[in-house]
Amino acid sequence: MRIAAVSKVDMTVDPVRASAEFNMFTRKLQAGVLIALSLAGMVGLLLPVGLIAVDAASNPQVLNSLSEHLGSAALLASGVFVGIALLTFPLRSGLARLSCSGRVEMADGMVHVERRGLVGPERWSAPLAQFCGVTHHIRATLSGPRHEIILVHPEPSKDVLLHVAHRHPQDGADHFARLLGLPELPPRKLYNRHRRAPNPAPAPAHAAQPELQAKAA
DSSP states (O other): OOGGGOOEEEEEEETTTTEEEEEEEOOHHHHHHHHHHHHHHHHHHHHHHHHHHHHHHHOHHHHHHHHHTHHHHHHHHHHHHHHHHHHHHHHHHHHHHHTOEEEEEEETTEEEEEEEOSSOEEEEEEEGGGSOEEEEEEEEETTEEEEEEEEEOSSGGGOEEEEEESSOOSSOHHHHHHHHTOOEEOTTHHHHTTTSOOOOOOOOTTTHHHHHHHHHO
């Protein structure tokens, strides 16, 4: 799940089951605008090339002109290629926003993740004790700093976003760490996983239950 694409997280605590549920949402309108503008830009870049190709099919003089100016033709093709490559970044961002809504449930020492994507839902589960801990990460965005509370897993693709805000959250990483019975980690742990394997701190399955009950109360 791409954390950067999630715009809102709602948390619900069930005191009876001593469980917590996190619902993640994305801005669908923003995603649609990014996709539409990216595709329109790609069509705009390819349209002149297509017109030249159609004209060349019926007019041999066009091919002769291109062969006489190979440098200019190569420069045109390179410009189109670079433009399309640059437009793939907002396109990927828009597609990621459409496929990053989902739900995370923590109960009985397990973390269950369900992501609603464009192709179909994706589900996976992992023991809570398998996670390394909780960290407070600050991400730079065009609208300013974005504060994220992340449940860190040894595999980056299994990180779970617990909270997101554009201001410093009142309940920081230490609060969620106590809630889940896991250690609080420095943000650099998010980047050090590629260099060395982290040592996940074991946590008993029942460790989070008293804190979840207290939070609900």
